[in-house]
Amino acid sequence: xxxxxxxxxxxxxxxxxxxxxxxxxxxxxxxxxxxxxxxxxxxxxxxxxxxxxxxxxxxxxxxxxxxxxxxxxxxxxxxxxxxxxxxxxxxxxxxxxxxxxxxxxxxxxxxxxxxxxxxxxxxxxxxxxxxxxxxxxxxxxxxxxxxxxxxxxxxxxxxxxxxxxxxxxxxxxxxxxxxxxxxxxxxxxxxxxxxxxxxxxxxxxxxxxxxxxxxxxxxxxxxxxx
Numbered sequence: 513x514x515x516x517x518x519x520x521x522x523x524x525x526x527x528x529x530x531x532x533x534x535x536x537x538x539x540x541x542x543x544x545x546x547x548x549x550x551x552x553x554x555x556x557x558x559x560x561x562x563x564x565x566x567x568x569x570x571x572x573x574x575x576x577x578x579x580x581x582x583x584x585x586x587x588x589x590x591x592x593x594x595x596x597x598x599x600x601x602x603x604x605x606x607x608x609x610x611x612x613x614x615x616x617x618x619x620x621x622x623x624x625x626x627x628x629x630x631x632x633x634x635x636x637x638x639x640x641x642x643x644x645x646x647x648x649x650x651x652x653x654x655x656x657x658x659x660x661x662x663x664x665x666x667x668x669x670x671x672x673x674x675x676x677x678x679x680x681x682x683x684x685x686x687x688x689x690x691x692x693x694x695x696x697x698x699x700x701x702x703x704x705x706x707x708x709x710x711x712x713x714x715x716x717x718x719x720x721x722x723x724x725x726x727x728x729x730x731x732x733x734x735x736x737x738x
Contacts, residue, residue, distance in 0.1 A: 515556070517564035521591040525556045528584040539577050539585065543664055543705055556587065577706065579660050646688035647714050648700050651681050652707035658682050661706040662736035665699050675732040678724030683710060684732065685717070 514526040532538060541549040553575070560566035576588040652658045658675065661684075670690035676683040684703070688696040700709075711717065728735055 513556070513559065515560050515563050515566075517560075517566060518588075520567075523560050523564065523566045523589050525560070525587045525589070526580075526584060527587065529582075530584075532584060539579060539660065539664060542575065542577055542587070543702065553587075557589070560589075575705075576657070577660055578654070578656050579663070580656075645712050646693075646696065648686050648703075648712045649710040649717055649720070650684045650686065650700075650703045650707045651710040652684065653681060655682055657706040658684055659736050661703055662733045664706075665702060665733065666695075667734075667737065669695055669699060669733075671696060671699060671733065672730070673728075673732040673734075674726065674730065675728040675736070676720050676724040677727050678720055682707075682727075683720050683724065 513531060516524045516526075518524055527535075535548065535552055537546075537548050537552060540546075542553075557566070557568050561568070574590045576590070578586040578588070580586055652661075672687040672689040674685040676685070684707070686696075686700065686703070691699070703709075
């Protein structure tokens with residue numbers, strides 16, 4: 513186990529393939545936050561304290577996982593902003609997707625009568641089916657993280673995907689395709705283990721398509737996995 517201090521809030525730990533076999537653990541354990549992964553993370557933090565003087569975060573930390581072919585795994589621990597504690601960071605990342613839901617909801621008008629504001633109730637209210645988000649773009653700082661994500665999700669997940677590169681970052685376009693909304697949503701949440709949500713509004717992708725390079729036009733996740 514090789515530990516390196518990057519800065520006051522960040523530490524990296526390299527686990528060789530031999531160490532991963534000894535711990536009987538792989539990337540899926542870290543993604544699913546299994547008990548084995550929690551034990552290994554705790555051991556890493558304790559050794560980081562002793563070896564490089566790392567101070568564990570007061571609130572929570574982000575964990576990035578990078579698979580190094582034929583070598584092992586690189587774990588990067590970065591302290592979260594205290595203002596995003598208790599899961600609020602995930603909520604912030606999904607806000608844009610929730611806004612799409614809000615746009616699809618029926619809007620009930622209001623009328624003002626003698627200073628009182630009352631809701632206008634239509635004689636025959638008709639509600640349209642609420643459209644759920646079926647598109648999202650995630651950004652990744654390195655291609656290896658995109659590949660790790662591709663390897664982590666189920667191979668039978670029938671999403672559509674494209675991969676773009678722009679300004680040294682990688683942008684993965686995900687469309688629900690034939691996947692269920694539950695599985696698509698779960699895949700989006702899982703993508704944030706490796707990257708960050710860029711947008712859930714397809715209208716905001718024009719800049720990437722215009723100025724970026726399309727690396728894989730169709731079935732990007734399947735091609736990266738193979």
